[in-house]
Amino acid sequence: MHSDEPRDRVASMGAAVYDVDASDPRGELVDRSDMRPDDVAQVSALMRALGRLRDAEDKLSEASLRYMQLNRTDMRALHFLIVCENQGTVATPGAIAAHLGISTASTTKLLDRLARGAHIVRSAHPSDRRALAITITPESRRAAMETVGRQHAKRFHAAARLSPEERDVVIRFLDDMAGEIALTDEPWAGAGERDR
Numbered sequence: 576m577h578s579d580e581p582r583d584r585v586a587s588m589g590a591a592v593y594d595v596d597a598s599d600p601r602g603e604l605v606d607r608s609d610m611r612p613d614d615v616a617q618v619s620a621l622m623r624a625l626g627r628l629r630d631a632e633d634k635l636s637e638a639s640l641r642y643m644q645l646n647r648t649d650m651r652a653l654h655f656l657i658v659c660e661n662q663g664t665v666a667t668p669g670a671i672a673a674h675l676g677i678s679t680a681s682t683t684k685l686l687d688r689l690a691r692g693a694h695i696v697r698s699a700h701p702s703d704r705r706a707l708a709i710t711i712t713p714e715s716r717r718a719a720m721e722t723v724g725r726q727h728a729k730r731f732h733a734a735a736r737l738s739p740e741e742r743d744v745v746i747r748f749l750d751d752m753a754g755e756i757a758l759t760d761e762p763w764a765g766a767g768e769r770d771r
Contacts, residue, residue: 593622596664639723643715651675651686653694653719656711666709677700 579706582727592598595615599605604745607615639650659666672682689695694715701705734742758764 586738594619595625595702610761623760635723635726639726642722643718645689645694648677648685649694650719650723652689653715656695656709656718657724660710660716665702667700667703668709669706671709682767691740 590614592661595605601635602608609754611616636647636650640646643650645653649696652671652675654670656666659670668679668682671686672679675682675685677685686695690697694710696710696712698710700708721733734745737745
């Protein structure tokens with residue numbers, strides 16, 4: 576029993592990072608003076624739930640990177656190629672660069688890396704002589720879909736279990752939260768930014 580004490584303390588500290596009273600006890604970041612304690616506690620519980628979701632997504636992402644032996648940008652590119660293929664859209668290096676928010680030079684390096692790993696095929700664009708068409712190989716598509724894709728798809732079940740009204744509330748909440756934390760013109764956010 577005694578040996579579990581440090582582990583229990585670490586576990587409770589991990590949960591506390593999402594608790595507003597533990598993170599911001601003096602109200603320097605969040606003024607909650609007009610909130611009831613039970614409302615503050617419920618918001619903190621919601622933040623902990625978001626933290627558990629983020630932790631689960633991080634673990635899934637790390638496992639998929641190890642399994643596919645690719646980095647995050649590579650995996651995002653392959654996912655984009657799968658979606659393009661599903662929608663009958665020709666993926667080009669420019670479209671990939673725009674989707675990933677990376678430079679032309681970085682896109683060339685990424686495509687070279689994926690081609691060396693037999694994850695993509697470059698071919699002539701069907702209607703634009705100046706462009707290339709990029710497609711995911713059947714083997715990489717199958718590997719991604721049967722592992723990472725299948726696991727990610729399970730999120731649909733959690734959303735499907737909600738009523739339409741509950742889904743509307745969750746959509747509104749997530750969009751509102753995304754808007755609240757979006758980086759607009761914060762000068763610190765661009766500090767040290769390099770080309771990815």
